[in-house]
Amino acid sequence: MRASASQAQDLGLPAIYLHLLAELLHNLNVDEHALLLRVGLDPARLKSTELRVSQSQASEFVTRAIIESGEPGLGIMLAREMKLPLHGALGIAVMSSETLGEALELVTRYLTLRAPHIRVHQQREGDRAVFRLVCDIDLGPLQSFILDAMLFGCVTMGYQLLGTPIKGAEIRRMGPEPGYFQRFRQQILVPVTYGSREDAFVLPTSVLDLPIQFSDEELAASSRAQCEESLRQLTEDAGFGCRVRRVIETSHPFPPKLAQVANTLFVSERTLKRRLQEEERSFQHLVDDVRLERAGELLENTTMNLSQIADSLGYADAANFTRAFKRWTGVSPSQFRNEYREAAEKARQDAESMVPATA
Template identity: 30%
Template sequence: MTPRQFPLAIHYVRQIAEQIADCGGDVAQWLALSGLTRAQIADPAFELSFERFRQLVRDGLDTTREPALGLLVGDRLTASAHGMLGYAAMNSGTLRQAIDLVQRYLPVRTSLVTVRLAASGRSMRVLFEEVEPLGELRVVVLEAVILTIKNMIETVCLGTSPVEGIAFPFPAPAHADLARALFKADLAYGTSWAGFAIPLDLIDTPLRMADPAAFEDARQICQRELDKLTRQMSLAARLRRLLLDRQGGYPTLTVVARLFNMTPRTLHRRLVAEGTSFREVLDDVRHTLAMEHLKSSHLSIDEIAYTLGYGELANFRRAFKRWEGLAPSDFRRQARRD
């Protein structure tokens, strides 16, 4: 497989580097473990693969021996650290406009998570959802992203916090007390969602920093960047994202071709030109999700097979043995021992 396309503002990697230095780590040595240099991460045009980013985070945790690395990085990311997205947010007319902006244009800064809004009683939940399973990066990434966006919202509100509470879909970590101190809000762990809630009666309140002209100028720049990113994304990457979004009800090649406004033959030919095929991308998505479900979910193996679109459990077992060389049940037992 070729390295997975992974839009991520390199500025965030520099922030991780600065935090590692603050923790007493050797940044040059940390970068060298992933085959990188300071000059590369200083280049605004430098692009990381997801695999290399994963290695950087792993090595960062090992180098600093700081399990709260994500929190510390998230806390240092001010609204201005998010470039034009942060500038547009600071000029928003209402909280709803600011959050809608983040929801639409966060992919310009990172493709690790997406943002979705959902009404819940008298609150609006701001949900952060993994584009694909983050695995061992989950705690680090969700803590960093949710904290920095929560801090951005407070900046938009001139320091006052409209956030009612923070939710994380993993058990309370050893550094939960530090998390509470940095979030300055009630935290709930082991929830079914990740994000925070804002009272509905505040969501459309006019903001004092609003500047409609500056907001629109910044929004248009964000839109141009999003359009450019979409054009540059390979067809295989677009297909992968679509399949991850539709997990459990995977569309056929014919349906995907229609969604991408091309014929099935053209879709097949372009995927072959990129060195892959519809079947290979779907197989890789199922492989990724199967391992994550077996490691972290409480679904039975039958339920996982159904979720991944296998009509017969035996077909899932054969596929998994091809991927990992052992049965799903053996993989789950081994993962739980580790």
């Protein structure tokens, strides 16, 4: 018997996928901004390929998105929007692979980075390769959505990698064909069979040796190493404190109250405090860690003044923010910004000096 989502480790889902889904909702005339805020998510934070959203918030957002849009086929629609670079290091590693088979091997090994609790089992059926998707836990309303996005996303991925549809490929889905599928059947480039004993992407073994049009050996090696390190961090840093931090990182309003985070994680405030204490952490320290990180990003990458930054970080005024930032870093926000800009300008000048002059 599979565990429920509430009983399993919550490794989160990449925030960028919810950002793409929000864009789809906008095209369907749904107020995606208001919907994200109701779920407690900050729309501006979802554009990152690095941040992750708690599974409970992702599930709530997907469920509400389907209800408010009246479109149960959102997973298929999302699959069409999945450009490979949006999958982070894994997407880059896949794009720079030498062959289609190598690309699929990477997806199999590192899928946890993009879809935790989904596993790929490879098997052969004569001259066909079967990539079967299995859920470790019951994901509830999120499960059908994710499987739609992943399986139909394989078709999109194959087209991007080869520049042409994969000949002889097919998709197998468990359960009866849903009523909404007929509206999408003509848009999908491969046959789809419902009522199967498995959820799988199937293709001839002969196509596994087809070359990838973006193949880059050096980039492939570096991005694979990044995937390996990211997987290590994700699986090792799976404690309760990491779950709390994920909620803090993407919360609206910021900073979130302890009660808001506890409610998102389905625990009492007392339990949240106790479990953080067991890991020698505190809620306020996690909030401050995220504040410092966000402050650095805003100082480096925006022209916001100190009052605007202070307000976005939940401080009463610029003076309170300045005191806190100096306590964390030893320098004032203005000094931090100036030093960053000076270093960036020097790096730009050094780069220009290395470019040979044209005749």
